[in-house]
Amino acid sequence: MSTAFHHVAIIVSDLLKAKLVYGDILGLEQDIRPDLNFAGLFYSLGGGQQLHIMLLDNPDSASIKPKHGGRYRHFALSVSNLEAIKMKLEHNDIVYTQSKSGREAIFFYDFDGNAVELIQIQNNC
Template sequence: MPEISGFLHASLLVSDLARARTFYENVLGLTPSSARPEMSFDGVWYEIGAQQIHLLALPNPDPVEGRPAHGGRDRHIALAINDLTVLKQTLDLAGVAYTLSSSGRPALFCRDPDGNAIELIQQVRYSHDYST
């Protein structure tokens, strides 16, 4: 059996690339990657560490209506963030609805303009001072 050695990217379908880019770039703060090759359809890639999010401007075969109100009960991607409070303020200012994680951890779920669910989890980074 082959060994899976890493997670490389998640692809999300979007109906309006400009609208999706506004969300991913202006609300989530991602920067487009120049690594995306020329393809037969429009799209954009975002690099997040060694992984990527690919937005594909293609027809969506799944219904957008009728999705669960809480993104944790739907297909979703999870992204690490450094400050949940700042994220909430950003989403509130942008008028993006969200629900808090029911697990009690510092996380929330929101949806992009095409209904793709995104979990954003606060990750605490520790710095160690070994000089003492």
């Protein structure tokens, strides 16, 4: 038996704001999404992996989130240019914090309080 990561799903309240974060700022490529009887988006993460954005009522919207997203449930993405993404986050008034692990990584919350970690890809050239 083998296992592999397939997708992560998050809940949002505004698809345009989600597109700003995941499409424009992070540069993810939108993927084909079947009709699921509610609005949403699929983004390709490569290798058959996806991020599913679901426009649904959030049953967890009142949870108290720590300032640093690394202390909250989150998902992590590897990025090739962390500095460029930091500039885009700042331009859109999205606050981020440095990883406490010592890695070249940051955490931020999207407009709906979903915590995201971005890790700089290490170039071993």
